[in-house]
Amino acid sequence: MSRNCILMVAGERSGDVYGAALAEALSARIPGVHIFGCAGEAMRAAGVEMIADIHEVALIGISEVVSGLPRAWRAIQNLISEAAKRQPALAILIDSPSLNLHLAKRLKSRNIPVIYFVSPQIWAWKKWRIRTIKAYVDKMLCLFDFETDIYEKAGVPVEWVGHPLVDMSGPAITREEFFRRAALDPNIHTVALLPGSRRTEVRFNLPTMLEAASQVGQSRRVQFVLASAPTIDAQWLESLAAQGYSGKSPLRTLNNTTHEALQYADVAVVASGTATIEAALRECPMIVVYRVSQFTAACARLMINVPFYSMVNLLAGHAAVPELIQNDFTAPNLASRIKLLLDDHGARNRMIEDLRKVRARLGPGGAIGRAANAVMRFMRENKASGMPVEAS
Numbered sequence: 001m002s003r004n005c006i007l008m009v010a011g012e013r014s015g016d017v018y019g020a021a022l023a024e025a026l027s028a029r030i031p032g033v034h035i036f037g038c039a040g041e042a043m044r045a046a047g048v049e050m051i052a053d054i055h056e057v058a059l060i061g062i063s064e065v066v067s068g069l070p071r072a073w074r075a076i077q078n079l080i081s082e083a084a085k086r087q088p089a090l091a092i093l094i095d096s097p098s099l100n101l102h103l104a105k106r107l108k109s110r111n112i113p114v115i116y117f118v119s120p121q122i123w124a125w126k127k128w129r130i131r132t133i134k135a136y137v138d139k140m141l142c143l144f145d146f147e148t149d150i151y152e153k154a155g156v157p158v159e160w161v162g163h164p165l166v167d168m169s170g171p172a173i174t175r176e177e178f179f180r181r182a183a184l185d186p187n188i189h190t191v192a193l194l195p196g197s198r199r200t201e202v203r204f205n206l207p208t209m210l211e212a213a214s215q216v217g218q219s220r221r222v223q224f225v226l227a228s229a230p231t232i233d234a235q236w237l238e239s240l241a242a243q244g245y246s247g248k249s250p251l252r253t254l255n256n257t258t259h260e261a262l263q264y265a266d267v268a269v270v271a272s273g274t275a276t277i278e279a280a281l282r283e284c285p286m287i288v289v290y291r292v293s294q295f296t297a298a299c300a301r302l303m304i305n306v307p308f309y310s311m312v313n314l315l316a317g318h319a320a321v322p323e324l325i326q327n328d329f330t331a332p333n334l335a336s337r338i339k340l341l342l343d344d345h346g347a348r349n350r351m352i353e354d355l356r357k358v359r360a361r362l363g364p365g366g367a368i369g370r371a372a373n374a375v376m377r378f379m380r381e382n383k384a385s386g387m388p389v390e391a392s
Contacts, residue, residue, distance in 0.1 A: 004030075005088040007112070008037040008048060009079065009103060011057045011096025013197035013231045014274040016040030018118065018164050018368070019094050023048050025372035036086070038079055038099075041230055051082050055231065057099050072099070080106050087112070090379065093137075094118055097129060104136040115378060117141045117371060123150060124306040124314070130154050139378050141371050144315070145361065161370040162363025165277050171263040178260045182225060182252045189222045189342050192265035192284070194258060194275050197229035202237065204291040205271045210244035210251075211331035212269070216338050217249030224251040227261035267341045269334065272325070276312045277362070280355045285348050287337045288312070289324045315361045320354035 006026065010019040020042035023035050027047065036049035038057060044050050052075035076099070083091070090113040093100035097120035104114045116137045122129050123146070133140065133156055140151050140158040151158035171178070179186040193213065195206040206226075213224050224247075228237045234255040245251050254261065258275060262268055262282040270276050272290040279286045288310040308314050309323050322337050324330075341348055 004032045004034055005086050006033060006035045007079070007083050007086075007088040007091040007107075008035050008039075008043070008094070009091065009096075009100055010038055010040065010043060010054055010094045011099040012054060013040065013229055015094040015096055015118065016042045016054055016231075017168065019043045019048065019092075020046035021164060021168070021368040022092065022094075022117065022371055022375075025368050026375060029372055029376060036082065036088075037091075038075065052076075052078050057096070076103065079103065083107060083112060084110055089113075090115060090138075090375075092117055092375065095120075097126075101129060101132050101136070105132070108136045113138045113378075113382060115139045115141065115375060118143055119147050119151075123147065130156070138382070139374070141374055143362075143367070145363070159370075159374050160363070161374060162365075162367035163277065164367045164371075165274070165281055166359075166362050166367060167365045168259075171260040173260055175264050178257070178264050182254055184223050184225070184250060184252060186264075189220075189267075190265045191216070191222060191224050191338060191342075192261040192268040192270075193224060193226045194261070194268060194270045195226075196271040196273065197231050197275075199232065199236075201271055201273075202232060202240070204293075205289060205329075206237075206240055207244050208291070208329055208331050208334065209269055209289070210241060212334035212338065213249075213251065214245055214247035215331060215335040217247030220339075220342075222249050222342070224249060225257075225261050225265060226251060226253040227258050228253060228255045229258060230256045267338055269338065272310050272323070276310045276321075280312050280358045281362070283352050283355045283359075285321075285341045285351045285355075286312075287322050287324060287334060287341070289329045289334065291326055291329050312355070312358055315358045316354050318354075320358065321351060 008019050010016045023046040027033055036051055038052040039048045039050040040054040056075040057072045091107050092115050095118035107114055114137050119140055119142045120129055134154055140156055142148055142160045143163045145160050148158050148160050193209045195202045195209055216222055226241055228234050238253045241253055262279050262284045268279050268284045268286045270279050270286050270288055272288050276288055309325050312321050313319055324333055
């Protein structure tokens with residue numbers, strides 16, 4: 001095995017962000033380490049050599065996977081080929097179980113140890129994945145405290161590190177600067193729209209968001225910020241907004257401003273996923289929405305066995321935030337929820353209090369440092385390589 005080589009694989013935007021932070025932490029702890037794998041902009045900026053791009057493998061549902069399969073398959077083959085050639089000391093696979101559990105099996109067959117960072121949501125659906133994890137994953141690093149019991153009972157080595165977003169979710173600019181850049185009035189109610197970090201998600205979620213925003217803007221003084229993730233082409237998003245928004249109120253599209261939008265907006269409409277955790281950390285009242293193809297939704301209903309879709313509600317243990325999923329996700333439904341949170345201060349305050357309790361469940365700061373230390377302990381205890389690693 002290579003003495004100074006680690007394979008790291010992320011399959012979507014959140015994994016790319018976590019991977020970048022973890023790569024930097026490992027580089028600071030392991031002199032001369034070289035990290036390569038499946039990366040996005042954040043991991044590339046952190047010095048990770050990109051063998052495959054997350055855009056090639058970022059798929060969300062069954063029908064969406066089928067249409068993107070050839071592209072994703074080529075990316076997977078490139079990763080396996082490079083891993084076989086370089087024989088890294090270990091692989092760190094981040095979230096994206098449809099991609100990474102397949103990779104874990106292929107890597108273990110080549111005697112490459114596997115650490116999995118960000119547990120698949122086996123407590124919500126596809127519980128049978130625990131068998132695959134036990135067979136092919138050497139160490140699981142969890143973000144949520146309740147996940148450790150599941151792995152301990154299954155005999156999978158596990159460690160809870162907390163959630164990286166606790167340290168990452170702060171705004172980079174002031175409230176005044178945010179509204180200045182957006183050319184919006186800081187004294188007018190602002191609604192943030194976060195349709196997702198993948199093009200397929202945006203196609204499914206944004207049209208209804210824009211229709212609801214158009215309805216809300218007809219009867220009140222309000223303004224909207226469409227927050228674009230770095231993985232989404234800003235011009236493409238602006239063209240969709242121009243086609244789908246017919247309201248009288250201002251709507252601005254801003255790129256790479258998720259943290260700021262959630263910090264300074266009065267209400268957010270958020271596609272179910274990591275962004276709901278970001279909104280909770282910013283104590284931003286929200287409505288969670290999501291839509292996939294009808295075929296994907298029908299299959300998912302057979303496998304999901306939790307009462308809520310959003311992690312915020314699962315951590316809260318009750319419906320702390322409204323969820324509009326699939327057929328419930330209509331423009332009138334969404335518009336009425338937005339108006340309620342803008343007008344009903346009692347409802348807003350109750351939601352904010354619930355979000356504070358959710359934040360407490362995410363652990364203290366320093367999750368990435370704990371994850372990096374866990375990786376180094378694994379390497380020493382299992383003699384994964386001859387890398388000179390510092391004591392954690």
